[in-house]
Amino acid sequence: MILNINALSKRYGNTPVLENVNLAVEKGSVAVLVGSSGGGKSTLLRCINGLETFDSGSIEICGHELTAGTHASNVLVKLRRDVGMVFQHFNLFPHLSALENVAMAPRLVEQLSEEEAFQRASSLLDKVGLAAHVLAKPATLSGGQQQRVAIARSLAMRPRVMLFDEPTSALDPEMTAGIVDLIVDLAASGQTMVIVSHDRDFSRIVDARVFVIEKGCVARCGSPAEIFSERSTRNIRSVQYP
Ligand SMILES: Nc1ncnc2c1ncn2[C@@H]1O[C@H](COP(=O)(O)OP(=O)(O)OP(=O)(O)O)[C@@H](O)[C@H]1O
Ligand SMILES: [Mg+2]
Missing domain, CATH: 3.40.50.300 (P-loop containing nucleotide triphosphate hydrolases)
Structure with missing residues (x-):
């Protein structure tokens, strides 16, 4: 277990x-x-x-x-x-772009270089369907898009368990349907949640x-x-x- x-x-x-x-x-x-x-x-x-x-x-x-x-x-x-x-309610950093939001923890916690962290972040944003919005600030994104950024941000640390409230x-x-699809795909990929x-x-x-x-x-x-x-x-x- x-x-x-x-x-x-x-x-x-x-x-x-x-x-x-x-x-x-x-x-x-x-x-x-x-x-x-x-x-x-x-x-x-x-x-x-x-x-x-x-x-x-x-x-x-x-x-x-x-x-x-x-x-x-x-x-x-x-x-x-x-x-x-x-x-x-997503809890994104409002002053940072989608890319910077997702790259922050790998940079600070794993101490990846900026290039490595941005690479990981952009591939995750791609995976959650936001390739076209990497430079957008949270306030310019829809609720569903912000939640996708939040999920990508959490995945960026390659967690063994994901908790969703x-x-x-x-x-x-x-x-909602888009986010459910994303989470169902994560389940199919073997992510514990x-x-x-x-x-x-x-x-x-x-x-x-x-x-x-x-x-x-x-x-x-x-x-x-x-x-x-x-x-x-x-x-x-x-x-x-x-
Ligand atoms: N910080 C707190 N101080 C005092 N009581 C709290 C605190 N946080 C939650 N509670 C109380 O604990 C109980 C459980 O709250 P909790 O938020 O875990 O419920 P929930 O099942 O998530 O509800 P919901 O479906 O509305 O989100 C509630 O009675 C709530 O009022
Ligand atoms: Mg609750």
């Missing part, structure tokens, strides 16, 4: 947010996290890459171990080289394991077909019998 979450619990003050979460992801596979708002999905994702601390349990990811309490900075530095994260929820349906999303289109990743997170716990898990069809049936019922 490339990711193993054992009995993870976290509270904010007196409020439990995650309670005894157990979840494992195999190398090369995809986990999709769904569930009602406030259930703890984003918090769980942030715990996985050490952006949040937790109160008990442990997380092992790419051979790095996180335990309760404050994380040592040398562990976080190593972990973040192996784990990439893409957010709902609602990567399509700020996008209109057409742009944990994706928080309500988008049923991710059920196209047929081998994915879907985890339903409710009130801080893993309520159910199953294949996309099992979980998404069960959820749609429930939604119809709740409309008919409010």
